[in-house]
Amino acid sequence: MEQMSSRGECVHPLVPLLLYSDRLLPPSPPYSGPIGAAASKQAHSLVADTCYHGNGINRQTVKKPLNAFMLFMKETRHKVLQEGRERESAAINRILGRRWHALSRSEQSKYYELAQKERLLHMQLYPGWSARDNYGKRKRKGSQEPTGSGPRSRQNGK
DNA sequence: ATACCTTTGAAGGCA
DNA sequence: TGCCTTCAAAGGTAT
Numbered sequence: 001m002e003q004m005s006s007r008g009e010c011v012h013p014l015v016p017l018l019l020y021s022d023r024l025l026p027p028s029p030p031y032s033g034p035i036g037a038a039a040s041k042q043a044h045s046l047v048a049d050t051c052y053h054g055n056g057i058n059r060q061t062v063k064k065p066l067n068a069f070m071l072f073m074k075e076t077r078h079k080v081l082q083e084g085r086e087r088e089s090a091a092i093n094r095i096l097g098r099r100w101h102a103l104s105r106s107e108q109s110k111y112y113e114l115a116q117k118e119r120l121l122h123m124q125l126y127p128g129w130s131a132r133d134n135y136g137k138r139k140r141k142g143s144q145e146p147t148g149s150g151p152r153s154r155q156n157g158k
Numbered sequence: 159a160t161a162c163c164t165t166t167g168a169a170g171g172c173a
Numbered sequence: 174t175g176c177c178t179t180c181a182a183a184g185g186t187a188t
Contacts (some may be wrong), residue, residue: 069166
């Protein structure tokens with residue numbers, strides 16, 4: 001029933017109706033149109049995955065809403081890819097980080113507003129959801145307790 | 159098969 | 174209140 005991604009995430013069959021998942025939908029640029037058009041289909045970005053865990057429990061995973069930079073990334077990634085200089089996501093994301101800073105304030109604000117709408121919609125759809133629900137879903141280097149009991153060990157030095 | 163890398167921003171917890 | 178930590182996307186690379 002569920003589709004598993006490479007990271008072990010699973011996707012609810014209804015998800016493609018809701019969200020932005022470019023991996024599930026045709027590879028058209030997710031935010032190819034103006035932000036207003038993107039906002040008209042903002043429901044795309046809320047992910048409700050039904051995950052099957054090895055213990056036999058089907059568990060729903062609701063992902064975090066995307067922040068402004070993530071929305072910018074999804075819209076701009078394919079442009080960087082088309083330029084063909086970089087292939088690795090890490091390198092592309094470095095470029096996107098620079099482009100983000102190069103954006104004018106008004107251009108950035110479009111993404112901030114869109115991200116705010118995403119969060120509001122997310123709150124309406126999943127009132128009791130907490131970002132902490134997903135803590136420990138990724139296994140990180142040196143993470144001893146995947147239960148998410150203590151987010152105290154820093155792994156990516158930011 | 160899966161963690162890592164890399165970015166920014168949001169959110170939660172603790173002192 | 175401010176700092177720290179984790180996750181959100183993505184996909185090539187490393188283990």
